[in-house]
Amino acid sequence: MDEFAALCGISRPTISKYFNDPNSVRPSTRGRIEAALKEYDYRPNIYAMNQNRRLTKNIGIVVPYLADPFFAEIARVIERRCIDAGFTPTLFSSHGEPGQEIEILDTLRLLRPAGVLLAPLGRASDRKHIEAFCRDVPTILFDSNIEGVGAAFVGSDNFSFVSQTVEYLSRTGSAPCFFEMRDPANPNANKRRHAYLEMMRRLNLEPHLIKIDGTGWGFEEIGRTGALKVLKQDLLPTDTVLCSNDRLAIGVLSACHELGIRVGREEGCTIRIASHDDHPYSRFTCPSLTTAAHDYEAVSDHAVETLFRLIEAGGRLETREETLFAARLIMRASA
Amino acid sequence: MDEFAALCGISRPTISKYFNDPNSVRPSTRGRIEAALKEYDYRPNIYAMNQNRRLTKNIGIVVPYLADPFFAEIARVIERRCIDAGFTPTLFSSHGEPGQEIEILDTLRLLRPAGVLLAPLGRASDRKHIEAFCRDVPTILFDSNIEGVGAAFVGSDNFSFVSQTVEYLSRTGSAPCFFEMRDPANPNANKRRHAYLEMMRRLNLEPHLIKIDGTGWGFEEIGRTGALKVLKQDLLPTDTVLCSNDRLAIGVLSACHELGIRVGREEGCTIRIASHDDHPYSRFTCPSLTTAAHDYEAVSDHAVETLFRLIEAGGRLETREETLFAARLIMRASA
DNA sequence: ATATATTTTTGACGCGCGTAAATAAAAGGC
DNA sequence: GCCTTTTATTTACGCGCGTCAAAAATATAT
Known part of the structure; x- marks a missing residue:
């Protein structure tokens, strides 16, 4: 900065001031600095700046x-x-x-x-x-x-997510069971479970929680493994599954496909799957995933x-x- | 660091030396520093360190x-x-x-x-x-x-990717056409196209390039839109599609599902789709994606x-x- | 105990910049 | 042209640390 100040014939503190707020120096000075800037591509060291700055x-x-x-x-x-x-x-x-x-x-x-x-x-x-x-x-x-x-x-608002999916699913078909990890690391998962239970109570429907095992962040694999187990043992209490989040649902869809179970609301489908988050990939799953989107x-x-x-x-x-x-x-x- | 040095009764340069290499100070000194460290949880400012360090x-x-x-x-x-x-x-x-x-x-x-x-x-x-x-x-x-x-x-090694997929596909069914973006931003895409053409030449098969439009990083959507167009117009020269990368393939799979086209090598499937990268999600697509994996x-x-x-x-x-x-x-x- | 090698301390400087106070210069008004 | 206000410069210090050289302290070998 010293060198650069010398090059434009302006003192270093003024240059410093310019970089903190280009409008805090006189237009003529600013012009000279910006002209020099083009010529000698200098830029202040942000990490050094941070050392003394108030903010x-x-x-x-x-x-x-x-x-x-x-x-x-x-x-x-x-x-x-x-x-x-x-x-x-x-x-x-x-x-x-x-x-x-x-x-x-x-x-x-x-x-x-x-x-x-x-x-x-x-x-x-x-x-x-x-x-x-x-x-x-x-x-x-x-x-x-x-x-x-x-x-x-x-x-x-987790309640907003779940209330919409539960309402929609139970209005258009059988009421959903709730598919989730037994021990979710994310507090949103707990809020979603509570919201599900509350909504089912309000609608006077019987709730079913399906809790699957697994830890870590590989939700798709956890969802897939869990769904395979549940589906093979025919433990699904209803033909509509509401997953806690899209990544689990992606795993569940994968399990269904593997078992030849057709998913969707079309003719010939035996199961409906919905979820929450509107994960970037949820529009590309097969079938595309009905979900509640974050704003x-x-x-x-x-x-x-x-x-x-x-x-x-x-x-x-x-x-x-x-x-x-x-x-x-x-x-x-x-x- | 000055304060901390005073607290352990050791000079600042020695503390500095310790942080650069704990073994460069005498074990007894090191012990004192580490004892003090537990008590007063001090840690050096890495951004200030970086200012003067040789490396x-x-x-x-x-x-x-x-x-x-x-x-x-x-x-x-x-x-x-x-x-x-x-x-x-x-x-x-x-x-x-x-x-x-x-x-x-x-x-x-x-x-x-x-x-x-x-x-x-x-x-x-x-x-x-x-x-x-x-x-x-x-x-x-x-x-x-x-x-x-x-x-x-x-x-x-892009050639290794494409040679394996092309060899496998043409050995187990009809030879693949190559599905890619018309104007790929990534140089690997070009190498893969060349590898495809070269492999087809070696195998004495007729190559088919399918170039789809689209720019940006939303490959799934680009693949999906492109595939919808190609499939609807029945422009596919063969029943085997080799996508340049998995993200495009995810879009193609989505398009196939949408059109009711069954994908895979099983009975009743009318198209095979393979790809390259082993994207984290490629094992969860429906059907799961045959691909060449990066190491x-x-x-x-x-x-x-x-x-x-x-x-x-x-x-x-x-x-x-x-x-x-x-x-x-x-x-x-x-x- | 003495000589030698090793480690630590002291003191001083530097990194690239912010900031504050005092001073000097320029701009604006009459 | 002079005076006032605004803006710029000078000077000096600080941030939190690295690093170097010389001096002092300590450890090791004999």
């Missing part, structure tokens, strides 16, 4: 598992929003490991981020550690909530906007906001 | 499109390897945009990475810019090659190991190495 332009984005296209997609949208707003996002994935999540938060502190958008692992998360982090760094939780932690939570855009936008508000407010909001977006039922071929 | 422990990982599970998966494996080797990887996605790729490389310089693992966008990449980057930063290209750029390239592990491991060698060698290798790993044919239900 950096860094934003941390943390997702639990990036190899899940759902998170990959939401991360992509959020990243873009941050860049467009003049921030420098850095993306981290916990890769499903609580240890990694802790490590990431510890590293993130050193970046001195203006704010963080955190989608926690869920039940596996170290609550105390995340709490401590949120006390020091302005943080918005998204996707999965941890009660009372972070300045705000932005996510989807990706709304969740991303609102999470980012809330973070910006939080940053501008100096890192504190008056009350902890919880914003939930309703789902949109997507009727496709599977149910 | 940082940073590694940059750049992929073209993280919402593609193929890259998400490979990034996950590579990240893990780097962490295990004591490095600090930072992951970036170009999100399919050449501008982003340039931006990422420019930002990456500032991190002063010891090395970079770069999977370029391909044809859309700004070759000059990447070349300039590689001159300054030790870089290994992976997945898609840019001739002569970077210290080495690690990828898969993910080998590519990841070798890329990382080559980078470590490059770093230890001071950033230069004697000659530019190109390592290609053979594919493994995965026979599933679709062909």
Whole structure:
């Protein structure tokens, strides 16, 4: 920066000022700087800038598992929003490991981020550690909530998801059973089960929970194995299956195909399958998957906007906001 | 660090030395530091460390499109390897945009990475810019090659992929036509087309290329739309389709299902579909997808190991190495 | 105990930048 | 042209650490 300042014949502090806000210097000065900029392609070192700045332009984005296209997609949208707003996002994935999540938060502190958008692992998360982090760094939780932690939570309204699918399925055919992992790591899964039970109660229908075994993030395989077992033993209490999430449903569809069971609402189909999330691939499954869609855009936008508000407010909001977006039922071929 | 040094009653340079290599200090000193470490959970600021270090422990990982599970998966494996080797990887996605790729490389310089693992966008990449980057930063290209750029390239042998699928398909049924995008962004796609043509020549079979329109990274949708058009107009020259990659194939499968065309090698199926990549979802498609698998592990491991060698060698290798790993044919239900 | 080798400490400088206060220069108004 | 306001410069310090050279302390060998 010293060299560059010399090259444009302007003092370094003025250059520094320019990079913090191009409009804070006189137009003539700005012109000279920008002319020199074209010639000598200099750019300030953002990591050195962050060392002394009162407030950096860094934003941390943390997702639990990036190899899940759902998170990959939401991360992509959020990243873009941050860049467009003049921030420098850095993306981290916990890769499903609580240890990694802790490590990431510890590293993130050193970046001195203006704010963080955190989608926690869920039940596996170290609550105390995340709490401590949120006390020091302005943080918005998204996707999965941890009660009372972070300045705000932005996510989807699980009841809205399940109520729509249950209502639709039971209106157009037999009432659904609920297909889920026995021990789901994600708190949304529990909320969805409760929503299912509540909806069935309201509709005066008998609920059936099918809990399958399996751990980790390989949901498709877990769903497939679980479905094979259930289907082979003919344990399905109804011909309509509502899966907790699309990735499980993808596995169930695969199992059905393997067993020659035709899925859908067409003539000749013996089972209907629906699910939740509107996973990027759910429109390409065979048959395409009837599901309840997240309002990706709304969740991303609102999470980012809330973070910006939080940053501008100096890192504190008056009350902890919880914003939930309703789902949109997507009727496709599977149910 | 000053404070922490005072707390353990040891000088700051010694602490600094400890963090660079715990074994470089006397065991008794090390013991005292580690005891204090437990008590006062201090950790050095990696971004400040990187400012003066001769060689940082940073590694940059750049992929073209993280919402593609193929890259998400490979990034996950590579990240893990780097962490295990004591490095600090930072992951970036170009999100399919050449501008982003340039931006990422420019930002990456500032991190002063010891090395970079770069999977370029391909044809859309700004070759000059990447070349300039590689001159300054030790870089290994992976997945898609840019001739002569970077210290080495690690990828898969496209001929091995296509030769195996073509051989298998033509041996077990009618010879395949080749289904691809008209204007693929990825150089591997071109290599695969050439491999297809060459294999058909060797087997003395007539080649058929089916080129479909579409741009961007939404390959499934492109494949689906293209296949719908081709199938509806009955333009398929043979009952066996070899897709350039699995994501296109997922779209083709979806189109077939939509049109009631049964896919597979079983009785009653009218079309066979095979593909390349062994995408994480290809085992869950309906029917499951016959494909040629990347040796993910080998590519990841070798890329990382080559980078470590490059770093230890001071950033230069004697000659530019190109390592290609053979594919493994995965026979599933679709062909 | 002495000499030698090893480790640690001290002190000082640098990385690339932000920031604050005092001073100097330029712009605008009359 | 002079005065006031705005903007730019100078100077100096700080961030959290690496690194180097010289001096001091400690360990090892004899």
